[in-house]
Amino acid sequence: MGIKDEHPRKNANIVRTGAELARAAQLDRDLAEQLIERARREGVNLVGEGGLLSGLVKLVLEGALEAEMTEHLGYEKGDAAGAGSGNSRNGTSRKTVLTDVGPVELDIPRDRAGSFTPAVVPKHSRRVQGFDAAILSLYAKGLTTGEIQAHLAEIYDVDVSRDLISRATDKVSEELDAWRNRPLDSLYAVVMIDAIVVKIRDGAVANRPVYVAVGINLDGERDVLGMWVGTGGEGAKTWMTWLAELKNRGVQDVLIACCDGLKGLPESIGNIWPMADIQLCVVHMVRASLKYASTKHWAQIAKELRTVYTAPTADAAEARFAEFEDVWGAKYPALVAVWRRSWEHFVMFLRFPPEIRKIVYTTNMIESLNSRFRQATRRRGHFPDENSALKVLYLVIRDRQPNRPNATGRTRNWKQAINTLAGYYGDRVTDHQ
Template structure:
C-alpha cells in the first residue's frame, strides 16, 4: 500500500512546487474586465500608446467612466440611498425623501492622459460636495503639481501652456497657469508667516531688485529677503517681502525696520551677528529691534563702493591693498595694512582712504573671530547665492504683472530652496568650529546645549 501511494504523493508535491514557482499574477482583473482589456489590446497592438490615449480612445473613456462611477458612489453615500429609491416607507405609508438626485451636468477633467468629459451628478438641495474631483476643480493634483513645478523653475505662463498642450493634449487659455498658481496663495501665505526659532546666530539681509508693474508703470522694485543659519547649521530663508507702493520701489531702511519687527513677532527673540550691505540707516534699524546684535558690514560691498571712484587701471592694485585690511588675522595687522593704504593711495584717492578709516571701527569685531567664523560673516555670499537662484527663475520674464504675482513666484522658489537645504544630511563642514566659537563670544546669550546636540548625529 505505501508503495502505491508514494508516486501520487510525489506528483502532488511537484504541482505544489509549480504553483509556488509560478504564482497567479497579483494585478489580474475579474474576467469581464480582463476580456474587455484584451479586445482593446488586440486593436492597439502594433500602434504607439498615444493612439490608445486619444480623446476618443477606449482607455480615455475608461478614465472618464471610472470618475463617473466614483461620483455616483459618493452621491449614494451622501443621500443615504441608492438610485431609484426616491421614496421611503414610514408608518403612515410611503413618503418622498427630502433630498433626491437632480440629474447631472458635464465637466471637462484635465488629467496627465489628456482631457476627458464626465457627468457630475446633482442633488436638489445642492449640498453634494464630490471628493474625487472637487467642485470648480477641472485639473488633477498630478497635473497641477507639475504646472507649479515648471512655474517655480522659471518657465513663463505662455511656455507652460504650450508644454501642457504638447504633453497632455489639454487646451488651455492664457490665464490657465495663473489661476492654478493663485490657488496656492493661502498655502504660500502660511509659509511666509510660519513661526521661527527663537534665536538665529548669523543672519544675512539684502534686497533683490525685480521689474514689477505698478499702477504708475514698470519699475525695478526691491524685494526684501532675510536668511540665516539655524541651530542645526542649515541656511534657512526666514522672510520675503515686497514693500507697498506708498513706500516706493527703492530699498529703504524704514521698511527694513518693519521687516525686523515682523520677524520678532514670528518668534525670533535674538540675533547674534547681522551681515548686510552699507544701506544708510540699516544699522540703526537693526539696533532698534535687536539692540544686542552685532552689525557686520559686508566688506565686498565696501570694496565695490570704493571702486566706483577709482580709475579702472588702478582697481587691481587697490583691491590688493584693501584685501590686506579685511583679511588681516588681527586688528593690529589691519591697522598696519590701513597705514599702507593711506601711504600708497591717500594722495590719489583721499575719499577711499577716508571711507575705510570710518569703517575700520565698524569692522573691529571681525578680527576677534577665528578663521571659519570670519570667513562666514565678512561677506553676504550666502544670501547672494539665494539671489542667484531667484534670478535664474525671474530672468526669463520681462516684468512681473503685479506685486502679488512676484511675491508668489519668489515664495515658491524660496520654499524649494529651503526644502533642498533642509534635506541635506549634514550642515557645513566648519559648523562644529563655528558653534564652539559662538559659545565663546556669546555664551551668556546661548543656551548651554545650543547647537552642540546636533553635532553628535
C-alpha cells in the same frame, strides 16, 4: 554549530513580499512597454485628448469615484443590502476635467439624495490637483500666463483659459500671506540681509529691489525669514518697520547680523536687536570701493585688500590698511573713505576664529538662492505689480524644499561653529539649546 532561526515564518513572509514587489514592478514595466508599443502600432499619442494614458486616468479616477460612492452608501454596487436603505445610486453625470495627461471625460456617479460629495474630483472642479501643480511649476520658472497657456496647449493638447491659470496662481497669494506671517524662532545665530533687483511695472517699468532676510538657527538650518519690495531709497524708518515685523513674529535676539551697509540698516538692526553684532559683507565692500578706481588697477587693489580682510586680528588689519592707504589714498580718496566709514562693522568678524569668519564673511551664502531668483525673473522680463514678483520668488523658495517651504539648506561644519558661538556668547546660546 549554526544559529537557529527562531522566526522562519516571518522570514518567509519577507521573502514572499520581496518577490511580490519584484513581480509588481515587472508588471508595471510590461504595461508601460505594451502602451508604448500600442501607441506606435495604432499611431495614437500617449498623452492628450484620446491618448492611451487619458484612458488609464479615466479608469483610475472613475474607479476611485465608485469606491467613494460605495463608502458613502455603505454597500457595493448591485448589493441587495441597498434595498430600502433610504438612498441609492442614481446613474452618472458626465464631466471633463483637466489632468496632467490632458483633458479626461469622466462619468461621475450620483445618489438619489444628492448628498454624495466626491473628494477625488470635487464638485464644480474642472481640474485635478496635479494640473494646478503643473501650472504653478511653470509660473515659478517665470513664465507668463500667456506662455503657460501656449505650453499646456503644446504639451497636453488642451486649451486652458488665462482666467483658469490666473485662478490657479492666485491661490498662491493666500499661501504667501500665511508664509510671511508665520511664527519664527526666538534666537538666530546669524541673520543675513541681501537684495535682488527685479523689474516691476508701477505706471512705468522700473528696477525695484527685493530684500531677502535669511536666518541660520541654532541647528545650522538656513531659513528665509522674510521678503520686502523696496524702492531703492529705503531709510531707517522703513528698515525699522521691516525688522520690527520679524521681531513681532518671534525673533527676540540675533547674535550676528550680516548686511551690505544699506543706508539706515545697521542702525536699525542695533535698535531692534541691541545685543547683535553687526558685520558688513566684505565682498560688497570690495565691490563698492572698486567703483572709485580705474579698472586697470582693480586686480592689484583687490589683491592688497585681501591682505586686510584676511588679517589674523583687528590690529593687524588696521596696520595693513594703513599701508594700503599710503599707496592708494592720494589717488583714490573716495575708495579709502568707503572702508574708513564702515571700519567698525567691517572688523567685527576678525574677532572670531576661521569657522565663524567663513559664515559671516559674505552674504553670498544665499547667492545660490539669488541665482534661482534671477533665472525666474529673467525669463519673466517684468512683473505687473509687487505681489506678482513676490509670488514667483516665494514659489522658487517653496519648490526648493516642498516639505519645508522656507528652508534653503544646512550650514556646513555647523557643529564646530555652534560650539565656538556658545563659547563666545555664553547664555544667549546655551539657554536656547
